[in-house]
Structures are given as structure tokens and as C-alpha cells.
Amino acid sequence: MYLYNSATHKKEEFQTHTPGRVEMYTCGPTVYHFAHIGNLRSYIMEDVLEKYLRYAGYEVNRVMNITDVGHLTSDADEGEDKMLKGARREHKTVMEIAQYYTDAFFADCKKLNIKTPDVVQPATGLIPEFIQMVSGLLDKGYAYLAGGNVYFDTSKLERYYVFNDHDEEDLAVGVREGVEEDTNKRNKNDFVLWFTKSKFEDQALKWDSPWGVGYPGWHIECSCISLKYNGEYLDLHCGGVDNAFPHHTNEIAQSESYLGHPWCPQWFHVAHLNTNDGKMSKSKGEFLTVSLLEEKGYDPLAYRYFCLQSHYRKALVFTWENLDNAVAAYQKLIARIAGLKPGGDVDQAVFEQYQAKFNQVMGNDLNTSMGVTALFDVLKAKTDDATKLALIGDFDRVLGLELLKKAAAKREENAKAQTAKTEGGYTVTGEGDPAIDALVMQRYEAKKAKNFAEADRIRDELKAQGVEIVDTKDGASWKRV
């Protein structure tokens, strides 16, 4: 497969350290609040990537961290810990908050059909390992103590800016009001590995360490968790684009300095979900969650479809109109699949032909938009329904839209309609409610008498009850919607 690699700025053939096996790491959520649908876009695309890798025959070991400590609102030893902020907002302990939002995160993932990673590791569960790594970096001379904190010395590296061509001189520090430069730092981009001194005194979670009681910096957790569960050679690291600098840059600095050899050659960055005025963000206050979509009557999987229609490396603009567009497309797709008749033999030649095409587009930098198009191509293909259903089921192992399941449910719903009444060649089919059958028949009588006002009145009355009439060739059918 070919994947765009943000470390080299090129599309490259995907390679693994151990043939056939992918060591994959994905940055997980900071569990101080609900994930918004912009956050979830990344997890959806990573999920599709993981599923495609498995589909393509790789064995995948996917690791994800849960940031439940040490995530400052700023890198400059300033501001508040996000976890603590969340806890204070809700009058709960930090650990209660972490558990609550971790559960909420995975509940959202489930609704979006995002597979839980093979390993999920909360940062607070690995403190001794963090300390060991920080000690190692100090021993090797890559870190220094200043003002009570341990910092990573970026000047010790030959190449620190791996994702872009920053010139240290040009980096703006404290761009935003209220962020002060940390004067303990020797270089502009040095970052904290371990805090013992913080400007806020009531940090809830603290651990003893060789440098005093404190807590880890944000970046160390990902390096350390990956090292523990993926081993010394990581194949693929994923995350949102905003993490490329400084978070991923710092991870590389730490990991390679500690290990003494190259660490992860391939980086997969997902672009943001934007609103009309820039990216969706928690710091802006209002944000959309999966629950909110559900409250508004949206199927979370329609949002997944919305994301798949676009490419992961392209900013996607969220508007309700765009989502409605996706909902219509998703529902039509399901309705068309529901119209296919299950059973019968699969035409192997046709199956392989279409499968190869799907494989090719998905293997081309995860072209999900073309992957979705492949579904429509199958529907239009000149082959039998059994083959079409088999292909759709096969593609959906990667796309994760639960197409067969939804189509089967729809088919079942349609089957509930049973012949209820036939009079004078006019057949009313419905879900088995004689009262409604009678009304539909009354409407027919009114139509026959050219009393269209009455006929429309009955249609409106049924609609108010949530019953939809569909006129057919020789009668009418109704269903509850």
C-alpha cells in the first residue's frame, strides 16, 4: 500500500520492520471532557486505516494512550492541568473525571464503529516507566535539571524539526496573550520531561521521583507507552495534524535519543474538521459531540459516512447542510442495498475484479472517497445480487458502515408489511394495524369519489401519527417512520 508520509512529505510504499506485521501507535484522547466530532474524525480515519491494513493481510498491533495526567494548557509551565480543570468544573476527583470521560470516549467510538485498539494504556498506569526513561535521557546527556523541572535539551540533536523546516529564530514564543516564556529553558523548544515545580500548587496527582515529588510532562507518555507495547521499532504513528509540532516532534526527539537509533519512519496525520470559521476546538467552548448528533436525530454512522466521503489529508468543513447531504446519501445507499436479494452463488470472477479495484484505491493513500464510490460501482455492476452483497460486505470490513446489517434491518422492516386488505382490486399492505388499514382504505374511497380534499386530509392525519403512505401500482402500503 502507498501512504503519504508527513516525515518525508511524500507518498511512499508502506513498509514494516517485521514483514507482515504493523506496529501502530495512535495518540489517544485527553480525558477531561467529551470528545467532539472533530476529534473523532481522526479516530474514524485511523480506524479505517487499521481495518484496511488488516484487510490487506497485515497483522496489526495498535496501541493508544489515554492522557489522564500532566497535560498542561501550555508547554511553558503555565496555566492549568486540563484534567484538574475538568475535575474542578464538575466537582469530582481527577481520577473520577478520567474514568468518566474514558468510558464516554469509548462509548462514542462504539457508536461510530471504531474498533478499540489492541492496547489502551492510561498514562497514570506507567509512571515508573516514565521515570526510567527520563533518567535514561539525563544519563545520556539529553536532559537537564532547571528550576526543579527536568527538561529535554533540543540543542543536543542534529535534527530536531523533522516535519518541517523551522528556523529556531523564527519561532514565535508566547504568541498568545497570557503565555509567558519559561526562563528555565536553555533553548526555545526545550520541553519538560518531569515537573516538580508548577505555577499551580494543587496538582492532584503526584508521584515520587529522583527529582522530587511531581508528575510527568505530556510528551513522555506517548514515547514510553509505545516503547513498552510496540517495541523499539514503531512502523506507523498516527494523530491529528496539530500534533505534528511540537508533540510528535518531541516524541521523536525523546525516543531516538533514548534508544540511540531511528524509531518510527512513517507518520500519518489527519487534517482537521473545520467549521466555517476555522477548526472545531474545545477551547472555543461550544463543540459538537456524538450525543448531540443523536439528540438531533442523526445516526452516528452517517457522520462516519460524511468523513469517509472526504480524504483524511484534506480539511473538511462541517455544516449541517453538508451532514444532511451525507445522511441522504447514506440512507439511499442502504435502501438500495436492502433491495438486493440475499442467497445464491457468488460469481467469483466478478467478485475478484471489483475487490481488486477497491483494494487499489484504498491502498492508494487510503482513498476513502473512492472506496465509497466503489460501493456504487458494485450496485451498478452487471452481476447477480449475491455477488453484490458479498462485495459490499467485503468492502465494509474496511469502511465500517454496517451496510449489510442496516440493509437487513430495512429488509425486515419492509417484510413486516403484510397484505391486510383487498377490496375491488385495491390492496392495502401495512404493519398489521386494522385501524390504519381502514383509514387507508377510506382514503382510497375518497380518491375514487374524486374527493381529493378528504383523501389528502386522511394522508395528513396519518402522517401526524407517524404513518407514511406509499402509493403502489395496485394499491397502497403504509409504514411507521
Next chain:
RNA sequence: GGUGACAUAGCCAAGUGGUAAGGCAAGAGUCUGCAAAACUCUCAUUCCCCGGUUCAAAUCCGGGUGUCACCUCCA
């Protein structure tokens, strides 16, 4: 100020040098008393702009412009 990504119809988009896929929306038709649903058809001489290379450019090169992101915590 620096760095990076992106720019194709009303919207989401494919396209990786050979003459603009697909989906949604819209319009027309069939059906219908009308509507809905369904089905059929239509819908970019042109790909942000200006140059260049080439028999041939949305695709390659140079120069602009615009949008977004990162340099603060964010997916």
C-alpha cells in the same frame, strides 16, 4: 514574521501527461387526482490566476493569489 497543507460544478469529491469518475442537491420525463417513493435522462469546452515545458497539462516547472493549520493545550 516563520513553516506546512490545500485550491476541480450549488455542496462533498475522483483524477499522479492523453483530452473532466462517483455521490448529494437541482431540473426534465415515466407513474400519480396531486404529492411522496421508485425508475430514466440532463447537469464543468473546463479544473484559483499568470507565464513556461510538451504533439498533448487539472496533472510537470516558475511566479503570484486565496483558504486553513502549526509555531500555546487541542485530533
